[in-house]
Amino acid sequence: MRIDISGSGAVTLGDVVTCDGFVHEYPIRVQTHVHEDHMDGFDRSKGHQKHIIMTQPTRDLLIAEYNADIPYRANVKAVSLGHPIHLAECQIRLLDNGHMLGSVQVEVTLPDGGRCGYSGDFAWPLGEVIEVEELVLDSTYGSPESVRKFTQEEANGRFIELVVERIKVGPVLILSHRGTLQRAASCLDDAVKFPIIASARLCDELRVYQQHGYSLTKVLNAETAEAKLACSEGRYIRLYGTRERFPTDKGEATSRIVLSAYMSRFGDPVVEYSEKAFCVSLSDHADYIGTLEYVRATGAKKVITDNSRGGHGVDLALALKRELGIEARPSTSQYEREWGK
Template identity: 30%
Template sequence: MGYDIPAIVAETGAILLGSYIAVDGYYPRRRIRIVTHIHEDHTRGLAQSIRESDFIAATPLTLDLLEALGKRVPPAKKLEMPYGVRVRIEDDIVELRKANHIPGAAEVIVELRNGLQVGYTGDFKLPGTEILKGLDVLVIDATYGLEEHIRPWQDEMEYILSDIVREGLIHGPVHLYAYNGKVEEVMLILRRFDIDAPFIVSRRVYNTTKVLCKHGYCINDVYIARSKAAEEAQQYGYYVQFHHYSSWWSRRRQYRGTHILLTGWELREPYRQISPNEWIVSFSDHADFRQLVNYVEEAKPRLLIVDAYRGGRSAYYFASYVSKRLGIEALAMP
């Protein structure tokens, strides 16, 4: 496709699909900025996009979450795109599809005027993400693009994590350490597995749970840390408190109870107990290497572009693996 590749990853981290659309990064003179989900590495340059673009497009849930996080999009620039609804932008037709990553996350497909179809997965894991099949160009996220990046236990982690939390609650409070964005998903999982202990969270996480509830993902018994309601809920020592990932190193010794660090980079075992009350649990919102290969094999794009802005070294390796082993033309960008 030479120099006229209709989908690229720009130096700014923006995924450019056709001539009008920039996804997940700022790029000059793009009429539409699409936000696939609210994670920081997908919302960079949003303020500049808001100033310069005609519309900021995302799922209704993602637009509400941006608002809750203080990234305000003026109402006149909001373009709500529920999954599966086709929207015409100039001569292109754009559609979002559901990605299993965090609530509200989406993939993007654009049908260009010349008939070519291009798309971007955003961040995803399998199952639960629709595979974008038969595109001319597919841009894929490959955070875990090296062959050793496998978590054979990934499908069972929801059960395993719930069991470790349930066991911890027998002895006292449980403290979970995870990145923002992962916390909400973990709360939903624990409630689904019948963990009924009160959840203590930061104000920021509390605000996002209110938005999630408005969109059908309600989580009960959530309290803001150090509030009066939280202190009451905590008095019997039966609660789960969520902390930012970074405070695992600095703060965990301050609290009594069981401490659990959630990380996608635990690739040796599903979980490790590092002291009588400290656990490291392998938990990721991203496809591992096997899932990436499965996705590409099923999607069979004419050209695969691997996002190296977010994937780094993994992206270059994954692109060469796909061209050599799967016989699909592939390259990493930028």
Template identity: 30%
Template structure:
């Protein structure tokens, strides 16, 4: 008897599935979306991966995430989720056992704290959900069943300039800062990565950012001074910094707030060139996701028996599943 995906209820394929935003693994785990399961896992602090978290915090027995994701969520959403003191904070490589199943988190190299999830079943099957990840940098975890991010699942979504992208970004910002202040718009996590890249390449202009981004950046900076001088927009120092040449850092969904500053928007959706002028602003192709070529590399090296491409968060999951079937002759389906 097969279900609508052609999946036998007892085979390896039946041990993972995607239902709305929830990635279900083994018998006990739901990742990145709420479901009636004892354990909720949060792979990282982006909004499309924390859906239903409030419900999970009250209805699931346990919520698991890395300590960095816990701190990041606290900085950004304290009023919504509270201090998250009750969650199980698992470091990369650390395992947690629950009713015969074992969960381990691995670095996904996507944003600070981002994790991939490995669940080992009582039969010894290895189920791996990548969440959002970026190669090179993320661990490639061997798996029997692989559930993979599909954001850039089309062959045309390959960035051949990726290796040079950081240098191009640094030179672009450096050049603009000679003339005027620069506002950078990006998603949480990428904001901090962008500032780190600029600092490690000698750009010292002070940075200002809204209070929540300031708190998240302060949390990320705890271990090392990697962000140079940065201030909250509302603080005295922040206000003073605005009168000088500076770097502004804002969440991507905000419209450009100050027309006297030069605007740069970081976006993964550029494939034909590193920088594009569009809609009165520059888009720079600095991405925190794997492109198509890297998704295929993950499948090849993880070498699973079968693959589920995650179609619950946009992207091109059907196309990616087709390409995996074609190239590797492996079973691959898009879900939901």
């Protein structure tokens, strides 16, 4: 196969394109999105790789996060969705994959006309899917037990209901990953009339989401007088990123909600830990059925399932052989030995 994944998670598509990782001999890196498990070797890429390409929202998020030199680096470039670009005799197309702001699937047409691609972390259904012969596939959900019994809209609806209910008695604190947190805040912005408070740092990040179309009109920087007044009145929503923690001193009436980008239970999006503590699954990954449908839509005949970022690469490779009758194997050397190359 002409596709592979290194031990550190760099996806290689042909001989010149890597995604989400650094490989020394490769001149081109595609950055599919900004989640940390996809950022390996980014600084080395900045120093060594000729072209680092991504969408404009991803570039803006990286600048908000690391600011520093990205705006001045000629090799860090934003490209438009769906618009083919030609580099090093390859054609590269980035398509939306519904996972978070700026995230993409990658399609590479090699000099001999062969096509390979990488799903990135993806949601399902999608409007447009890459067309490839060989595919590197995210394997967050790989087994037939991982079938979600609710839609994303139902999960969003349950989440909003929960916040509306809990804010009647006091503040609601929400903690989640990048992407999921901002999507949730945007849902609440339309549904709730109370202020949404966040740290100065998180506000910078939220501004990028707002520039790219998220509705976030009620967000206040926690350091402002307006936010302090709202806090003293006790009716507000406070957002926390995963680098922060829930404070312990917020009083009796406070509710805490953790939003999980993964599904802990597939039957119900809301798990109640206590009267005031909840976990809600707002997953931005396709489930098992969605993953099979995605692979079918790409037309891939050979698949490597990503086993370098957790998930279920082995189960998923077996399922692809069984359900779709295509050639599939998990990544990582441990399994390469057992499965043969």
